[in-house]
Amino acid sequence: MSIVAGCDVGSLTSKAVVMKNGKVVGSAIIKSKVKPQASADKAMNDALSAAGLTLDDVQCCVGTGYGRNKISFVDKKVSEISCHGKGANWLSPAVRTAIDIGGQDCKAIKLDGRGKVEKFVANDKCASGTGRFLEVMAGVLGIDLSELGACSSKARSPVTFAASCTVWAQADAVKLLNNGTPFEEIGAGINTAMASRVAILVNSIGIEPAICMTGGVAKNEGVKNALEKIIGHRILKVRKADPQLAGAIGAALFALEDLNGRGS
């Protein structure tokens, strides 16, 4: 019997996954706290209690995400890129291109058949095309981030954003709202603007199907559909687990490999 865990401390959310014999038995997604250590503790405790286990039961734990160096309970740290690649492969083994959109970055990762990273590109310099863009824009519209995706299916004539810069788009959205443009039309435009920005990154690495999206933004149908149209490829729907858990799942799988390696 093997019990392993992965903990992914991101800028906006922290995720933990507990795996027993290769199956997810507990997971948690929480809003990140000011201190990465506190986020890691809370996410891991939640995942463990969902699994009915304690930290002592975990044989090996891997940490990832931007706060990975501050987690006290991990045995090992692995980069987000490797963890997301591994996680995407586990979620959907056919995947060769994984698009991960996090709270303040966006990554396009090319994988081999076993989930090993062949190549990647990332943007963490500009808020546009990251989860932060959507967060800021949802704030302008006064809606919850989770409500943004549905705008695309409700809109009849989505607006077009001229500028990709978050700051300029924010000012444009305020103007549109003041002019009485319905928020669904603006929301749909936001999703499309986001997708066009992500598409530039994805196209720059060269798309190889199958493609999947991970990270919180994968749950936004508006962005996903717009991205499919722009890149001209279907994006696989991840069903095996919440796509936001991909990094933590990858981390748990690295923990499992580590554990198995120790035995032999």
Next chain:
Amino acid sequence: MIVAGCDIGSLTAKAVLMQNEEILSTAMIRSTPRPQESARRVMNSAMEAAGLSMDDISYAVGTGYGKSQISFVDSVESEIACHGRGAWWNVPSIRTVIDIGGQDAKVIRVDEHGNVTRYSYNDKCAAGTGRFLEVIAEALDVELEKMGELSLKSTEKVNISNQCVVFAETEVVSLINEGKEVADIINGLSRAMANRAASLAKGIGVEPDVAFTGGVAKNGGVARALGQALGHPLIELNIDPQINGALGAALIAQEKLKQSSI
């Protein structure tokens, strides 16, 4: 013959009235949501200061992002041409103009006649424009006008690692939480802004003398950092650097008038 230049920017609207190569009056107001109204108001204010009315004006040139919506101008001119002309007229040895406005940054090279030879600008990304300072001023709860002064009081070097305004705003909040001084943070931002403008300038080559114009030129912190980043002293214009575009528009109006009267 009296001519006018009217520069409708994103944040402020400026007007300059001239007669025989001399400035009669200037005016500056905060832009209203309607460019047409901003233009009318700022022009009225400049005319009032000179004791003139619209009938006295022989030729008016409009510039700035709202230029196409000004009803009373005889022609429009690019901001690039106006800023180049204004600075060169003010100090004829000027060969490079760095203009940072509310939502863009421009670098303009002019020849010995004040004609534009090369230019480069950024209006795609808020970093390196006046908006950057505005956003951070709000995050720090400091008046925009006080930022330059505060920057010069800095005693410790703080670097801002993010170029993106959105990410820099978060970084500034964490720096405050870490106990860094506001003056030091603002100084770090001023240097970040200056470096951004300097790299735009180096892209087309910097030839001295260099003038710094636009609203951000009034920020002493950014001005000092820009001079250091370029390795050239910045020549001070003897006008408000923010009205330089409107001045250039008035100068071009004067020229157009001469051409039409020949």
